[in-house]
Amino acid sequence: MGLARQDGLLSLTDSTSKYLGRWTSATRPQQRQIQLLHQLTMTTGLDDSPPTPCDNESSTPGCLLYLAPPATRWAYHTGAYRTLQNVLVQASGVANMTTYTSQRLGTRIGMTGLWANDVFYSKARSMARFGLFILARGIWNGTPILTDTAYFRRMTTPSQTLNRSYGYLWWLNGQPSYKLPGSQITLPGPLIPSAPADLIAALGKNDQKIYVVPSLGLVVVRQGNTAGASRLAASSFDTELWTKIMAAVSCRPTATAAAAEAAGFLVFPNPATETLTLRQPAWSATAVRLLDALGREVLRQPTAGAETSVSVAALAPGLYAAQWLDASGRVLMSRKVARQ
Structure with a gap:
């Protein structure tokens, strides 16, 4: 999304309807209020727990139901944000999301993978390359790729007041409070108390994760089966993992x-x-x-x-x-x- 905005293909304040037409079950006036920005920040106002046979991941119009005005409610809604892939395809004119990802980013940083059923399948080394790209604030081997610094800043800082621990599809540590998927309860304290305050994270389904810590110059990638307690966003696994990582880091001299x-x-x-x-x-x-x-x-x-x-x-x-x-x-x- 940042690269597409940088290329002048879209504006974050565009109504999603501009690219997808009728993509929800909301009335036309209600739907027109939903902007690309609301999808990036999980504030579309669409129902994240629609009745069966729909679920949180459903992205068909019949499952995207109006619940509240945009920007008035934060809810982790997979189906709503996944439609941004369709926006990117429409805005760029490419054949599919895999082609767009490869052309604009993958080939430039050596990241391989493909999109299937709205999920990006890749390997740990490519995930690490993406993490290093974010660690370098959009630069790869000295070459600026994401030059839209305003987008990067907003992506990695609180994007709204409803959930301070969420940027543009990135989770943010070190904030005074947070919400988790499936809940409207605001919890006090940082998302991962045992991790550095400046950690940002891509927390994927079933504990597929990319952690980026600028203060330590560190990228950590995790793949494998779900670790247990939570299948979305932060879980007890994150706290346990970062307790061990920080113990190791504190024993390592940063420079002789x-x-x-x-x-x-x-x-x-x-x-x-x-x-x-x-x-x-x-x-x-x-x-x-x-x-x-x-x-x-x-x-x-x-x-x-x-x-x-x-x-x-x-x-x-x-x-x-x-x-x-x-x-x-x-x-x-x-x-x-x-x-x-």
Whole structure:
């Protein structure tokens, strides 16, 4: 969708009817109110639990029933968002969704796979390539592909107030609350408490998952049978997995002291009690930040030349990661520091 908007094929405020005609059972005035944006954000207002023989995945007009005005209700509705594939085919004029995906993205990043019955079938290495593409904010091997930075930003930040943990078809960690598929209950806290706050995730059916963590420069892919508790979005599996991953990450030095110092990145005093100074090569970082042991950002400020001083007096004692960031938010160097 981002590439299609970038190419001028569509606008997110377009009515879906512009491309699909009569695609729901709503009245024509009701249907005209549903925009592509509402499908991307799961706020179409269509019934996500239609009566049998329909279900959440049904995408025929007879199963897409009007329930509430668009943008007034968040509900994970597979059938409603899947019709975006038909929109892309109509807007681009290609033969099918597999062709569009391959031409605009797959061949450019080395990702293989095909669409069958509205599901993209692929292998772990291709899923990882897609994750790395997202980690690099739409760039592949230095070549910008998704140049619509506004779309990327909105895709990976809260897209509405009804479910703060949802962007454009991407789940967002580190938000104050979240909703899960099949429920209208707003739950407090982050989606995956054991994972870094900046994690974003493509959480597929039966626990097929792509996790992207910019603060760690990390992409994690999971394939296989469903892990159990939940078959859509987050489940107990996510919390258990990220507890183990973060335990492993906290034991791994992000950079040896010798390598960091040779590159001109220094932190002192270490341990620190009141103030920590981060020194860098003059050409490099535009911001510095501290992450706690769970990868959550607890402090960020712009750099002040070659040396930047930050107050750590308000932080709890423990281990932290001090990071230098470039103008795009990418981590240039990371050092372990202690707060006494």
